[in-house]
Amino acid sequence: MTTVRRTLTARDIALQVLLDCRKGIKSDNALHRLLRQQNLPQQERALATQLTNGALRHRLTLDTLIGRFYRHDIRKASPVLIDALRIAVYQVLFLDRVPDRAAVNECVSLVRRLKGRHLAAIANGVLRSITSRPAPLDDILRELPDDERLAVETSHPLWLLKRWRERFGNDTLKAITSCNNAIPWTGIRMNTLNPAQHTVPDELHRRGAGLQESGLEHFLLTQDFEKIAPLVRSGALTVQNPSQALPCLLLEAEQGDDILDMCAAPGGKTTFLAELMNNSGSITAIDRYPNKCRKIEERARLLGISIISTIAADARTFDTGKQYDRILLDAPCSGSGVLARRPELRWTITPESIDELARLQEELLEHAAELLKPDGILVYATCSIEDEENTGQISRFLDRHPDFHPEDASSTDLSLFSRRTQLAGGYLTLPGDHEGFDGAFAQRLRKRPKA
Numbered sequence: 365m366t367t368v369r370r371t372l373t374a375r376d377i378a379l380q381v382l383l384d385c386r387k388g389i390k391s392d393n394a395l396h397r398l399l400r401q402q403n404l405p406q407q408e409r410a411l412a413t414q415l416t417n418g419a420l421r422h423r424l425t426l427d428t429l430i431g432r433f434y435r436h437d438i439r440k441a442s443p444v445l446i447d448a449l450r451i452a453v454y455q456v457l458f459l460d461r462v463p464d465r466a467a468v469n470e471c472v473s474l475v476r477r478l479k480g481r482h483l484a485a486i487a488n489g490v491l492r493s494i495t496s497r498p499a500p501l502d503d504i505l506r507e508l509p510d511d512e513r514l515a516v517e518t519s520h521p522l523w524l525l526k527r528w529r530e531r532f533g534n535d536t537l538k539a540i541t542s543c544n545n546a547i548p549w550t551g552i553r554m555n556t557l558n559p560a561q562h563t564v565p566d567e568l569h570r571r572g573a574g575l576q577e578s579g580l581e582h583f584l585l586t587q588d589f590e591k592i593a594p595l596v597r598s599g600a601l602t603v604q605n606p607s608q609a610l611p612c613l614l615l616e617a618e619q620g621d622d623i624l625d626m627c628a629a630p631g632g633k634t635t636f637l638a639e640l641m642n643n644s645g646s647i648t649a650i651d652r653y654p655n656k657c658r659k660i661e662e663r664a665r666l667l668g669i670s671i672i673s674t675i676a677a678d679a680r681t682f683d684t685g686k687q688y689d690r691i692l693l694d695a696p697c698s699g700s701g702v703l704a705r706r707p708e709l710r711w712t713i714t715p716e717s718i719d720e721l722a723r724l725q726e727e728l729l730e731h732a733a734e735l736l737k738p739d740g741i742l743v744y745a746t747c748s749i750e751d752e753e754n755t756g757q758i759s760r761f762l763d764r765h766p767d768f769h770p771e772d773a774s775s776t777d778l779s780l781f782s783r784r785t786q787l788a789g790g791y792l793t794l795p796g797d798h799e800g801f802d803g804a805f806a807q808r809l810r811k812r813p814k815a
């Protein structure tokens with residue numbers, strides 16, 4: 365007997381990704397794997413992405429509403445039921461183009477197919493109760509104390525909102541949360557080593573991709589990634605948010621320099637450095653994981669870069685007995701500056717995980733200090749907006765290291781990036797500071813020359 369394999373719909377895919385996330389799989393990895401396996405039309409792919417990211421981002425808002433009409437504890441409910449409801453309620457609350465009736469019917473038949481009639485009837489009951497009210501969320505919000513209302517309305521953990529408000533104030537908090545909930549821009553970088561680079565703007569135009577200038581040379585922004593994906597695969601473009609350019613520009617690597625990139629994978633900054641150096645000099649790219657190092661090598665080959673060599677090692681202890689002219693330490697971090705791009709991350713960051721990461725960053729910085737030549741430059745960077753990982757980390761480093769001082773870039777104009785830090789050579793750009801720019805931190809430090 366032959367079995368006919370069903371093509372998955374956008375809603376099937378979104379549900380599968382949400383279920384995978386419960387097992388600790390990253391949503392973008394799960395989503396890309398499923399989209400690769402299915403030959404869906406572009407519109408359906410875009411819908412699958414929007415449903416997945418929307419249901420993950422707005423989880424607290426959605427669960428608050430579902431919890432009101434589901435009569436039991438939603439934490440103990442069937443994951444299929446709750447995740448299918450999240451996807452349906454997301455459509456009801458946020459997607460005007462999907463009629464409520466379609467969102468309800470699709471969800472009920474999905475739950476029936478996977479879990480049977482009983483749970484399908486429960487899904488139907490919850491959704492009918494929600495869609496029969498003109499503004500179902502408003503009544504709930506009115507009953508909540510101010511702080512909790514803000515958490516539910518913006519779908520962020522309360523502890524994160526409180527620390528951002530304390531540090532940045534109410535207006536900035538509002539800008540950050542609204543940026544985190546908006547569909548993010550994808551940054552793209554033109555490959556300046558591509559001999560046919562002058563043909564790329566026409567090619568982008570021909571493909572009809574909606575593009576916006578980022579303000580930064582060689583970087584554009586798009587919300588039409590599918591249309592430019594072939595140019596990324598061919599090596600004409602690299603996906604990179606303009607905020608990620610900051611640490612590379614701050615390093616001011618020159619042709620012929622001997623550079624160490626201590627936490628390099630997937631290699632976005634390593635390859636940009638190589639392009640800035642016009643593929644002349646040497647970059648040693650370290651990452652802990654061999655498979656990630658192979659990815660850097662593959663990408664470098666595709667971009668026509670020959671000066672990168674990778675080493676799979678722990679950058680806290682890596683040693684070849686030599687020192688480097690310039691070091692980039694783009695440290696593992698909480699990622700709190702990129703919550704729009706990593707929709708489930710806001711639910712997994714904790715104060716404890718930030719402290720743990722700060723300890724790892726400190727060890728990496730200590731080793732970077734040893735591996736840098738006298739008079740060399742170290743740039744420390746994160747995509748976090750938390751003080752413990754950024755300015756606090758650097759202040760503690762400077763207390764321990766009188767042989768280092770913060771300094772501004774010597775000739776690169778970085779005024780496009782927000783400063784928000786008191787130290788020379790220190791930048792903190794928040795989500796919302798500059799359209800299309802992720803939250804990011806970078807600090808340039810110079811080691812004293814030998815006496």
Ligand SMILES: C[S@@+](CC[C@H](N)C(=O)[O-])C[C@H]1O[C@@H](n2cnc3c(N)ncnc32)[C@H](O)[C@@H]1O
Nearest residue numbers: 627628629630631632633651652678679694696
């Ligand atoms: C923020 S990402 C780097 C992003 C990269 N610089 C880019 O621009 O594409 C941090 C990287 O550090 C790596 N990493 C984590 N701990 C490490 C360690 N102890 N030694 C070396 N690499 C490590 C992770 O595997 C991850 O790829």
